[in-house]
Amino acid sequence: MTSSGLIVVDKPSGMTSHDVVARLRRIVGTRKVGHGGTLDPMATGVLIIGVERATRLLTYILGCDKRYVATLRLGQTTLTDDADGEVVTVADTALLTERSLPVPAIDAGLAALTGEIDQIPSAVSAIKIRGVRSYARVRAGEEVALAARRVTIRQLRALEIRRTPEAVDVDIDVVCSTGTYVRALARDLGAALGVGGHLTALRRLAVGDFTVDEAGTLETLAEGPEAGTIPLAKAAARILPTRRVTAEEARALAHGGPLTAVGTAGPYAVLDPLDDLIAIVVEREGRARPEAVLAPA
CATH class of the missing domain: 3.30.2350.10 (Pseudouridine synthase)
Structure with a gap:
């Protein structure tokens, strides 16, 4: 089974961002792959790739410096x-x-x-x-x-x-x-x-705190993409603030239910007691409601 996570690719010159996505689809064996911010064909460097459930994180990467x-x-x-x-x-x-x-x-x-x-x-x-x-x-x-x-x-x-x-x-x-x-x-x-x-x-050189120093080339990723994949929860924690909840709260959230607000502005990632990512939530009217549920089905 393909792991959900982010891959930091060092895009070569001459390829479109869509070309890189197409290559990664073949490497990781799934069509559920996307990128978090286009690079022109002549450009090189950091291109963030989302795989499986991590494609839901890409919208939050788009706003990074x-x-x-x-x-x-x-x-x-x-x-x-x-x-x-x-x-x-x-x-x-x-x-x-x-x-x-x-x-x-x-x-x-x-x-x-x-x-x-x-x-x-x-x-x-x-x-x-x-x-x-x-x-x-x-x-x-x-x-x-x-x-x-x-x-x-x-x-x-x-x-x-x-x-x-x-x-x-x-x-x-x-x-x-x-x-x-x-x-x-x-x-x-x-x-x-x-x-x-x-x-x-x-x-x-960088998108947010994802840098070219940690990026893999398409050639190295073809040899073993798992080594270059940032797991879902760790990836979310590098993009957004995090909140840990109880197992009971995690179950409710995984089914789309709200949590009690804690006063955090903007979207944040919610992790269960095992540090698995459950959802991205935003607070309004005293409740933290899911924007994206990422718990395994």
């Missing part, structure tokens, strides 16, 4: 705001010299994009407009104007700056809220500096 390292190329814009798109504009090389584009100006541009910002997603994105993906409209020749979204950039700093006559590459370390487009940061930094910019490399 993410950490990335990325390379922003200043001096060129592309149709997609990343290296997969056609180059649209190229800056005059005179604008890219150390005199014209000094390090303090780049640092100031990054600082201006830190904190709560209203970010316009890339037009070539999966956001739906009247039921059609934005990228499909762009590829059909439509002009797309997406609304800005409020996101939080908790950290954005330059790690290294490299110069060539044609471009300036800036390696960055960024911690951001869900919904942030790192390629939009590249686009907006380039626009603010007057030279244009796009994303050339992206690696996700």
Whole structure:
């Protein structure tokens, strides 16, 4: 029987997140597999995979902060705001010299994009407009104007700056809220500096406290997925606060019944005396009611 749990995958470049899910379905032997936050094909790094009952936890992972390292190329814009798109504009090389584009100006541009910002997603994105993906409209020749979204950039700093006559590459370390487009940061930094910019490399280091250090490759997971699976209760405890209840309370909750509230804000995981996960609950009107029951049937 396939175990329920989360698997932290180090996604390789060139695969979609759905490709990784399809591969894991074959590895673990079940179709009940999903992922907790898309990575573009060019990106690598942490992709959280839910197996069996742990797919119910993925909705809570979606809201976690993410950490990335990325390379922003200043001096060129592309149709997609990343290296997969056609180059649209190229800056005059005179604008890219150390005199014209000094390090303090780049640092100031990054600082201006830190904190709560209203970010316009890339037009070539999966956001739906009247039921059609934005990228499909762009590829059909439509002009797309997406609304800005409020996101939080908790950290954005330059790690290294490299110069060539044609471009300036800036390696960055960024911690951001869900919904942030790192390629939009590249686009907006380039626009603010007057030279244009796009994303050339992206690696996700962490989703919440799940890090790339604990991630397995598809090759290693194919040799034995159980070793890379975080059990259901332990996974829930890394995402949400926990509450332990009596065996009697656990039985009632497993059948959809409420518990007495204890004053915990937001959703939390409820564990039985054996530390098995029973449900995710939220409190309202003095009762803790299940949002998702995860006890075995």
